[in-house]
Amino acid sequence: xxxxxxxxxxxxAQEGEFITINCSYSVGISALHWLxxxxxxxxxxxxxxxxxxxxxxxxxxxxxxxxxxxxxxxTASHPRDSAVYICAVDxxxxxxxxxxxxxxxxx
Amino acid sequence: xxxxxxxxxxxxxxxKQPVAFWCNPISGHNTLYWYLQNLxxxxxxxxxxxxxxxxxxxxxxxxxxxxxxxxxVDSTLKIQPAELGDSAVYLCASSSEGTDxxxxxxxxxxxxx
Numbered sequence: 001x002x003x004x005x006x007x008x009x010x011x012x013a014q015e016g017e018f019i020t021i022n023c024s025y026s027v028g029i030s031a032l033h034w035l036x037x038x039x040x041x042x043x044x045x046x047x048x049x050x051x052x053x054x055x056x057x058x059x060x061x062x063x064x065x066x067x068x069x070x071x072x073x074x075t076a077s078h079p080r081d082s083a084v085y086i087c088a089v090d091x092x093x094x095x096x097x098x099x100x101x102x103x104x105x106x107x
Numbered sequence: 108x109x110x111x112x113x114x115x116x117x118x119x120x121x122x123k124q125p126v127a128f129w130c131n132p133i134s135g136h137n138t139l140y141w142y143l144q145n146l147x148x149x150x151x152x153x154x155x156x157x158x159x160x161x162x163x164x165x166x167x168x169x170x171x172x173x174x175x176x177x178x179x180v181d182s183t184l185k186i187q188p189a190e191l192g193d194s195a196v197y198l199c200a201s202s203s204e205g206t207d208x209x210x211x212x213x214x215x216x217x218x219x220x
Contacts, residue, residue: 045202045209 003027006087006098013105019074021101023087026068034061034072035086037100043086046072077105109133111212113199119218125187128215132181132201140209141174141184142198150198156182186217194219 005024013019023032034046047054047061049070054061058077063070074081082105087098112131120126132139137158142150153172155163158179167174171190176182186193196216200209 043211045200045211 003096004087004089004098006101008101009099010102011104013077013103015078015105015107017077017105019077019081019103019105021072021085021087021103023070023072023098024068025070025087025089025096027089027096029089031090032063032070033088033090034070035088036083037086038083046085048090074103079105079107081105111199111201111210113197113212113215115215116213117216117218119220120189121220122191123188125185126189126217127183127185128197128199128217130182130184130199130212132199133203133210136201136203136210137179138202138204139176139182140198140200140202141182142200144196144198144214153184189217189219191219193217 003026007022011019011021031048031050033048036044036046046059047056049061049063051063051065058075060073060075061070070087072085082103084100084102086100089096111133114129118126130139130141139156141153143153144150152163152166154161154167154174156176159176161174171188172184172186174182174184182199184197194217196214198214199212202209
């Protein structure tokens with residue numbers, strides 16, 4: 001059993017749609033990261049959360065520590081948002097990664 | 108904008124030999140991280156620099172590992188002597204002050220024979 005479960009694994013959306021990617025975890029964590037990887041590109045850390053909600057442009061990340069659940073939302077999606085989004089939980093000195101969600105936004 | 112640059116991309120050495128990895132962070136990023144990633148596992152932080160100061164090196168095996176960031180820009184991670192168990196991917200990442208976003212380099216895959 002994976003310590004981190006992500007859903008959906010694959011997601012196709014029309015440009016402009018509101019997108020939600022979910023992450024559930026089973027271990028105690030010090031923080032949770034949402035990562036983005038474009039095809040052939042490096043990994044970029046979008047958010048680090050330990051509680052509540054963070055917003056950066058069209059991206060919103062929320063976390064519920066009691067429920068061990070986090071969501072990444074993309075508003076007004078755009079083709080350039082097409083990438084793999086990875087949830088990673090931080091145990092202080094080690095990460096556990098989710099399997100990733102491959103997002104394709106169609107013009 | 109250029110990303111985080113690491114070299115070499117691959118390195119194969121015999122055990123007991125020394126090895127060094129180099130990282131050039133994104134221009135203007137004052138925080139630099141070195142991670143170790145074993146196959147099938149997530150990255151483990153080895154050391155974090157704020158400018159030229161190592162602010163977190165608690166996970167760095169100091170008997171054989173050393174790192175430096177003398178001018179607060181690029182950094183070198185060294186292993187001397189290397190052991191078989193050091194075979195892994197060594198990732199470098201950087202971030203700018205006041206942000207959570209870490210940008211990762213492509214990594215150096217080390218194989219110790």
